[in-house]
Every structure is written in structure tokens, then in C-alpha cells.
Amino acid sequence: xxxxxxxxxxxxxxxxxxxxxxxxxxxxxxxxxxxxxxxxxxxxxxxxxxxxxxxxxxxxxxxxxxxxxxxxxxxxxxxxxxxxxxxxxxxxxxxxxxxxxxxxxxxxxxxxxxxxxxxxxxxxxxxxxxxxxxxxxxxxxxxxxxxxxxxxxxxxxxxxxxxxxxxxxxxxxxxxxxxxxxxxxxxxxxxxxxxxxxxxxxxxxxxxxxxxxxxxxxxxxxxxxxxxxx
DNA sequence: ACATTAAATTCGA
DNA sequence: TCGAATTTAATGT
Numbered sequence: 001x002x003x004x005x006x007x008x009x010x011x012x013x014x015x016x017x018x019x020x021x022x023x024x025x026x027x028x029x030x031x032x033x034x035x036x037x038x039x040x041x042x043x044x045x046x047x048x049x050x051x052x053x054x055x056x057x058x059x060x061x062x063x064x065x066x067x068x069x070x071x072x073x074x075x076x077x078x079x080x081x082x083x084x085x086x087x088x089x090x091x092x093x094x095x096x097x098x099x100x101x102x103x104x105x106x107x108x109x110x111x112x113x114x115x116x117x118x119x120x121x122x123x124x125x126x127x128x129x130x131x132x133x134x135x136x137x138x139x140x141x142x143x144x145x146x147x148x149x150x151x152x153x154x155x156x157x158x159x160x161x162x163x164x165x166x167x168x169x170x171x172x173x174x175x176x177x178x179x180x181x182x183x184x185x186x187x188x189x190x191x192x193x194x195x196x197x198x199x200x201x202x203x204x205x206x207x208x209x210x211x212x213x214x215x216x217x218x219x220x221x222x223x224x225x226x227x228x229x230x
Numbered sequence: 231a232c233a234t235t236a237a238a239t240t241c242g243a
Numbered sequence: 244t245c246g247a248a249t250t251t252a253a254t255g256t
Contacts, residue, residue, distance in 0.1 A: 179253060180254070191253095195254070195255065195256090209254085211236050211237075212236080212237080
């Protein structure tokens with residue numbers, strides 16, 4: 001299968017690939033592949049074998065669980081430029097969550113065998129994965145604390161703070177094409193409540209509302225807000 | 231749910 | 244190819 005230029009450049013832009021040898025990089029290019037999904041499409045079913053590591057090339061993806069009643073809980077939003085799913089690949093377990101495209105998206109796949117081979121052969125790759133897992137650990141600690149608050153604006157603050165988290169996602173610009181409706185779907189709120197929450201945050205000087213996107217002004221402030229009582 | 235406004239697209243010169 | 248007009252999408256209430 002031919003690899004597009006964009007696909008190669010996406011991989012070479014990813015932080016984990018910078019210290020790979022040519023040989024290692026070549027193998028990644030050989031083994032990786034990409035697929036397109038339209039908005040709302042299911043990328044991975046919950047319970048599927050986790051046979052690959054995923055990267056979002058373009059678009060926006062969310063990770064969530066669906067309970068019997070059809071109620072869904074969103075764990076995390078994944079913006080373009082980030083990689084995820086390493087936990088399940090390493091544990092060789094079925095994916096404990098579903099992955100859904102929030103908007104039209106391009107997703108990269110790296111097979112487990114390649115992923116494990118990189119872990120075995122590249123010190124810097126292993127280091128990347130460790131850092132990534134560690135950041136996720138911190139993320140979940142924050143998420144639990146945040147959910148206990150049960151407050152709309154705090155939830156939105158948390159989702160945004162993580163979406164722009166430079167540790168987890170190599171964020172480039174302080175704004176991201178992100179409509180209020182998408183933020184709502186990410187944080188599990190109606191668009192209406194998302195709108196109110198965003199205005200609260202804007203009033204607090206943490207971000208600016210722009211047409212079709214938000215501009216983050218104070219990432220640390222958002223994180224603080226996500227854990228503060230009202 | 232509806233009214234408003236920004237952005238994207240179409241159309242005519 | 245430019246810009247006005249129309250249509251679509253996002254936002255505010």
C-alpha cells in the first residue's frame with residue numbers, strides 16, 4: 001500500500017519518532033496504515049482486541065464507554081497530533097472503551113507487533129511511552145476529582161485543559177478549531193449549557209470565545225478551575 | 231426553539 | 244478574479 005506524503009510527515013512530526021534510527025523509521029512506515037472516518041463513525045468497538053496503537057492525523061476523536069442504558073461517559077477527547085491506546089496494547093487486553101470520530105478524521109494505526117518491537121529496540125521510544133502513561137495517570141486522577149464536583153463549567157474547563165495539554169498532545173497553536181457543539185459532546189453537556197460554561201470561563205479571563213473555536217489564555221488557570229468548588 | 235451573526239460558497243461581471 | 248449575494252453553520256438568549 002502506498003504511503004502518502006502527509007502520512008509520512010505526520011509520523012516524522014510525532015515526538016516519539018525523532019530519535020528513531022532510519023531502520024526503525026523504515027519499519028514504521030512499512031507497517032503503519034491509515035483510515036478515514038466520517039463524523040460520528042465508530043473507530044474501535046469496545047471489547048475489540050487492541051491490536052494497534054492509534055494516532056489522530058486529522059480531526060477529533062473521543063474515547064468513551066457506553067453503559068447498558070445507552071448512557072455514555074466520555075473519558076477523553078483526542079485532538080489531531082496525538083497518539084493513544086498504548087495501555088491496552090501493552091496489556092494485550094480487549095479495548096475497555098470505544099473510540100468514536102467526533103468529526104471527519106484521519107487515523108493512523110501502528111500494529112502491536114511493531115509497537116512492541118519499538119519498545120524493545122528504542123530506548124527513547126520506551127521513554128516516550130512511559131511519559132505518556134504517566135501523563136495519563138495524572139489525567140485520570142484529575143478526572144475523578146473533577147467528576148465529583150459535578151459542575152458544568154468545571155467539566156468544560158477540564159476537557160479544554162486536557163485537550164490543550166502540551167504534555168499529552170503536542171499542541172501547536174493556542175486555538176483549535178473546536179465548535180461549542182463539539183465541546184459539548186466531549187464534556188457530555190448540551191450545547192446550551194456548554195455555551196453558558198464557556199462564558200463563565202471567558203468572564204474569568206481563562207479563555208476567549210471565537211467563532212468556531214476557543215482561544216486558551218490561561219491553561220494553568222483552567223486546570224485550577226477544573227478542581228475548585230464553584 | 232428561535233433569532234443573530236460569522237463564514238463559506240456561488241454567481242455575475 | 245473580485246466582490247456582492249446567497250446559503251450554511253455556529254452562536255447567543
